Amino acid sequence: MRCSPRGSWWLLPLALGLGSSADALARTEARSPYTKTQTYSGALRFLRVDKGFEVTERDPDAAYLLFRYVTTGRKQPSSGSIEIIEASDQVKIVIQLAEVPSYHEQVLRDGLLHKLGQEYGEPPKREKPPAEKGKRDGKGSPEAPSN
Numbered sequence: 001m002r003c004s005p006r007g008s009w010w011l012l013p014l015a016l017g018l019g020s021s022a023d024a025l026a027r028t029e030a031r032s033p034y035t036k037t038q039t040y041s042g043a044l045r046f047l048r049v050d051k052g053f054e055v056t057e058r059d060p061d062a063a064y065l066l067f068r069y070v071t072t073g074r075k076q077p078s079s080g081s082i083e084i085i086e087a088s089d090q091v092k093i094v095i096q097l098a099e100v101p102s103y104h105e106q107v108l109r110d111g112l113l114h115k116l117g118q119e120y121g122e123p124p125k126r127e128k129p130p131a132e133k134g135k136r137d138g139k140g141s142p143e144a145p146s147n
Contacts (some may be wrong), residue, residue, distance in 0.1 A: 043082050063083065
């Protein structure tokens with residue numbers, strides 16, 4: 001049985017090394033005990049000053065950073081990103097590095113969290129979101145409206 005070249009087009013990405021792998025799609029997440037603004041500012045300083053990476057794009061309002069880095073043994077720089085996402089009661093950090101094993105992301109995450117702790121000290125106390133209307137007060141009855 002002969003294989004047609006037209007029927008083998010899907011093999012091209014695999015031959016070029018573009019097939020999916022766990023490390024290529026990996027991302028590392030962490031929770032920051034600091035505010036979104038503190039975490040973003042700390043991440044920017046960490047990348048530019050501490051690591052010496054070139055920040056290619058940044059947006060403080062959307063809270064993301066795109067950067068270039070060179071790993072040991074490689075000549076060409078690779079791309080990376082850090083996103084800071086504010087949820088109701090926490091700030092999440094998402095780190096993605098292209099073309100390297102996921103432990104590189106974990107090392108970057110640990111370094112960033114250490115820097116935040118050094119720069120800002122004790123994390124600020126977060127207020128709990130107000131209770132939703134109609135929730136029970138813990139005694140089995142709805143909360144009484146205040147007058």
